[in-house]
Amino acid sequence: MPKQVVPEGARRRRRPTRQGTVLSEELIVRTALRLLREHGGAGLTARRLGLALGADASTLYRYFTGMDDLTRAIGDELMGRALDGWTATGEWRADLRALGLAVHSSYLAHPQAAVLTASRVTGRPREIAVDETILGILRGTGLPDGTAVLIYHAFIDQSLAFAALDAGALALTDEARTGDEGVWATTYARLPAASHPHIAATARLLTDRMPHSAYPAVLEMLLEHTAAQVAGLNRSQH
Structure with a gap:
């Protein structure tokens, strides 16, 4: 008990x-x-x-x-630090982009803590403040609540999922991380075109791209999807 x-x-x-x-x-x-x-x-x-x-x-x-309660408090702290470093501009797309990047960066600043807490729902004040802010931005676009909640869900889960993934890499030893990143050049880039034509054709691009986080690119995809939803809503109202 x-x-x-x-x-x-x-x-x-x-x-x-x-x-x-x-x-x-x-x-x-x-x-x-x-x-x-x-x-x-x-x-x-x-x-x-x-x-x-x-x-x-x-x-x-x-x-x-207990320690689990402390773990949730740590997650709440990381979420709150993201909001501390964020300032609203009133432009929904810029605000969501900046907040998503702030959440991702806050967790990556403490990779071991991110691995431990990114999958947790804390129900604590600072996490709640972030969620309220995201929903406020989305509802401020005029989107229906059902659509706003769906995009909120995708936004926060995407931010935390990439935080956990990228933090997991940062939590590795330097040797292990360098070894993993080197596989793109030592293994993938050497696969023959006869057996792996698509990897061979893109090997240089893969070697350059894969050691970096995909989060900024995926965030832009979600923002583009949201913008299309907002534009469709505006067209239907005119």
């Missing part, structure tokens, strides 16, 4: 930790992000987190019901 989280007003420690800091949910999340960066997902434990904070591991349960 999960432990009961201490109410917000009772969470603050009366005394600083051994390191002279007063714990907060924000500090715990920031420390967890550092541990993930340094040790990977397997290195994020209550014991190691307590040591890093200069507090007993059980102190975590004054703020979170």
Whole structure:
């Protein structure tokens, strides 16, 4: 049975930790992000987190019901950082593009955390704020709610899916990542045209393109689809 989280007003420690800091949910999340960066997902434990904070591991349960609750808080933090660095212009296509790239970049800045959290739905305030913003942009185009929700679904899942995929590559060792990227030149580019005519014809392009994320290109495809939906709606109203 999960432990009961201490109410917000009772969470603050009366005394600083051994390191002279007063714990907060924000500090715990920031420390967890550092541990993930340094040790990977397997290195994020209550014991190691307590040591890093200069507090007993059980102190975590004054703020979170457990490590899974902390994981969702980490995901919420990454989502919130995307919104922190984004400014609305009032032009829906530019705003969606910038927000999608901001979400993708926020997760890639912490690849180990992204691998751990990109598939989670946190239900926390910062994630909710991002979702409200995306839906507001889409509904602001005049699209029917059903269409807006469908595009929202595609937009956020696409952003997080590529964040997880690209973060997975960044989370590899440099040697492993370089080896994977090199396969396009060492294997694909050497396939004979007689047996693999299409790969052989595009080998140079594949070698140049495949080590990079496809997210910006796929994002543009979704935006183009959305623009077509908006244009069709405008035509039907005139």
